[in-house]
Amino acid sequence: MSHVNAWDECGLIRHFTDRVPESRNLRERASVRTVGGGSSLTEQVIEAVREAIRSGELRPGELYSVYQLATQLNVSRTPVREAMLRLAEAGIVRFERSRGFRVLRRDPREIAEVFQLRLLLEVPATRLAVRRASQELVGAMRGELAGMRAAAAGLDEPRFLRHDRAFHDLLLNAGANRRLAAIVGNLRDATMTLGASTVERRRSLADVAAEHEPIVTALSAGDAEAAAQAMRLHLTHTGELLLRQSVADGGGTADPEDLALIRFPGTPGATSP
Amino acid sequence: MSHVNAWDECGLIRHFTDRVPESRNLRERASVRTVGGGSSLTEQVIEAVREAIRSGELRPGELYSVYQLATQLNVSRTPVREAMLRLAEAGIVRFERSRGFRVLRRDPREIAEVFQLRLLLEVPATRLAVRRASQELVGAMRGELAGMRAAAAGLDEPRFLRHDRAFHDLLLNAGANRRLAAIVGNLRDATMTLGASTVERRRSLADVAAEHEPIVTALSAGDAEAAAQAMRLHLTHTGELLLRQSVADGGGTADPEDLALIRFPGTPGATSP
DNA sequence: AATCGGCATGTGGCATGTCACATGTCAACG
DNA sequence: CGTTGACATGTGACATGCCACATGCCGATT
Numbered sequence: 001m002s003h004v005n006a007w008d009e010c011g012l013i014r015h016f017t018d019r020v021p022e023s024r025n026l027r028e029r030a031s032v033r034t035v036g037g038g039s040s041l042t043e044q045v046i047e048a049v050r051e052a053i054r055s056g057e058l059r060p061g062e063l064y065s066v067y068q069l070a071t072q073l074n075v076s077r078t079p080v081r082e083a084m085l086r087l088a089e090a091g092i093v094r095f096e097r098s099r100g101f102r103v104l105r106r107d108p109r110e111i112a113e114v115f116q117l118r119l120l121l122e123v124p125a126t127r128l129a130v131r132r133a134s135q136e137l138v139g140a141m142r143g144e145l146a147g148m149r150a151a152a153a154g155l156d157e158p159r160f161l162r163h164d165r166a167f168h169d170l171l172l173n174a175g176a177n178r179r180l181a182a183i184v185g186n187l188r189d190a191t192m193t194l195g196a197s198t199v200e201r202r203r204s205l206a207d208v209a210a211e212h213e214p215i216v217t218a219l220s221a222g223d224a225e226a227a228a229q230a231m232r233l234h235l236t237h238t239g240e241l242l243l244r245q246s247v248a249d250g251g252g253t254a255d256p257e258d259l260a261l262i263r264f265p266g267t268p269g270a271t272s273p
Numbered sequence: 274m275s276h277v278n279a280w281d282e283c284g285l286i287r288h289f290t291d292r293v294p295e296s297r298n299l300r301e302r303a304s305v306r307t308v309g310g311g312s313s314l315t316e317q318v319i320e321a322v323r324e325a326i327r328s329g330e331l332r333p334g335e336l337y338s339v340y341q342l343a344t345q346l347n348v349s350r351t352p353v354r355e356a357m358l359r360l361a362e363a364g365i366v367r368f369e370r371s372r373g374f375r376v377l378r379r380d381p382r383e384i385a386e387v388f389q390l391r392l393l394l395e396v397p398a399t400r401l402a403v404r405r406a407s408q409e410l411v412g413a414m415r416g417e418l419a420g421m422r423a424a425a426a427g428l429d430e431p432r433f434l435r436h437d438r439a440f441h442d443l444l445l446n447a448g449a450n451r452r453l454a455a456i457v458g459n460l461r462d463a464t465m466t467l468g469a470s471t472v473e474r475r476r477s478l479a480d481v482a483a484e485h486e487p488i489v490t491a492l493s494a495g496d497a498e499a500a501a502q503a504m505r506l507h508l509t510h511t512g513e514l515l516l517r518q519s520v521a522d523g524g525g526t527a528d529p530e531d532l533a534l535i536r537f538p539g540t541p542g543a544t545s546p
Numbered sequence: 547a548a549t550c551g552g553c554a555t556g557t558g559g560c561a562t563g564t565c566a567c568a569t570g571t572c573a574a575c576g
Numbered sequence: 577c578g579t580t581g582a583c584a585t586g587t588g589a590c591a592t593g594c595c596a597c598a599t600g601c602c603g604a605t606t
Contacts, residue, residue: 040589067556076591081558082355086362091452098557098598113452120393120453179364179386180393183456313559338587349561354588371568371587 041075045083048073053092053103053193060105063096092193106193108246114187114237119232121167121184125175126215127240128233130224130236136221137174141167145212152205160205161192171219171231191242204241211237314348318356321346326365326376326466333378336369363459367465379466381519387460388512392505394457395441398448399488399504403497410447411493414440418485425478433478434465436459440485444504464515477514484510 049069052058066084070077084101091110095101129137142166151160161230165188172181211234217227322342324332339357343350357374360366364383368374402410417440424433438461445454474493484507491499 040591067557077558078351078590078592082358082589085355087364089359095558100557110452111452116450117394117453119455120397121390124393173387177386177389179383179460183390187452193350315559340587350588351560351562368588373587 007148041079042082043066043077044062045069045075046086049087050092050189050193053116056058058103058104063100063102065100080249091190106191106246108243111191111239111243111246114191115235115242118184118214118239120186120234121180121187122172122235125172125180126219127186127224127228128176129171129174130219130222130227132174133219133222134174137170138216141216141219142171144170145209145216146161146213148209151204155205160209164208164212171215184262207243208234208238305520314352315355315359318348318352319341319359322356322360323365323462323466328369328406331376332397333376336373336375338373355374364463368432379464379519381516384464384516385514387464388508388515391457391460391512392508394453394460395445395508396501396505397452398453398457400446400497400501401449402447402474403492403495403500405447405449405494406495407447411489414443414489416444418482418489421482421485424477425482430478433482436483437485444488481511481514 051060054058058064066080067078069084070080073080084093084095088095088101091104093101093103093143144163147163148167151157152161168184168188169181170183175181211230214230215227215234218224218230322331331337339350339354342357343353346353357366357368360372361368364377366374366376399502417436420436421433421440424430424436441461442454442458445457448454484503487503488500488507490505491497
């Protein structure tokens, strides 16, 4: 064997076991549900791999194989293969002819692209959501915001991210374009992959939470434009944060053009009709 | 057997055979390539199913199963399953717990959503592309435009669609956001599925081709805003065309709000900073 | 010594067997 | 006659066997 795998014993198995203590591995849940329910083995593998990437067990650039993963997770190759195919389609990993698959490194350019897209989609979606906003929506979003603040105070990043996601999802689903919500969800997952240069991020959790406040305020006041601008500011700031982090991690050169892409994602020179 | 399948003998096999005369079915190509090359059996099945939906062999609302399709195409269930999973993720079909999968009907709401998204993405992408445009790009796009016109004159709709796709892809790839280009490609595929209430569409092929002219003109002149507006007009018109067609096909009620979504997809009330 | 060709190994893709479950049918019962 | 229960069937999800191919090592040849 030419390349050392670097996690033959630090194991995805143990990792997943920690998360689901009542079952020794993925396999034992196989008989619980088979057909549907939204938790197929494939999806569990997807989530396990995502988590493994976040935690650093699967490192960008390294070569892995479906056989290995299947053995580590104690499932057959089929669901692992399907999971990796979906991750490949999402741009998280890339298959190489007959060598295996590789976790892709998030270079600054990709991060810029993702946030450029999120700006193009979420800002107008916010504008639309304001027009259709209800009191229940505002209440639910305040709840998520409170959750974010609590998580930020406790430096509980996973919980923070859950509330952050729920916050954005509420707004997106209120915008009444399911496809848009799904696409933004995928974009979010794509950036979730880069795992937490923890110190820097935790220090700013409270700041990020604070950025959500004006969004809810404007939403509650029915001011579409203010909400859209608040969302734009929030996304821009988050994007720049991740971009700096990516550059610091040595993901590539700091191309100022990437930053420009985030800041001005196709702003028209004049007002649209 | 309770439900009649309505195409047990009108067969996908014959259809695919007609398209690839040198091989009796998909299976015979299996030995040509195995690992890669971009033409796996799964992808061939995807394309075959897409074509079958366009041609009306697979009808929305009808129930089908992986077993059937595999038999008809003379391949195993695995690639068919993977193909349907990807189509399900793209929103073309939907799996139902233990009954099979169903080709989804494109109701007006979905079409509106797709074109709302395309407007949000392609208009700014056009703006960006102008800034990065080269003479080669302009030349290539003029070539595709000529191809569209020729196809429109000959009422060759498949060829028209190929050139149309190439035209938009050129512009999107010039915009330098690969992810955006990929997303728009998926959105396009999602609408390609509804197959051609042929008379109406063919009559307007020349009109649609003509709409691309001002885009190239503005691009060549370096006028980003004019190009963006031309693209907006083109997409709006196309969306309304497909929307009317969907309503005429009885896909649902003609909700005027859908039209509004296409026309004003989040236009800001005031100019952005 | 440098180069080239065969070979062992590992890979993903496809075929097929197996399983639990959901659905729809139909007969027995109230 | 309406309701309910078991049963047969078909389904997708998963496990496993098999294959052609790509890679990389290693020895034979020049």
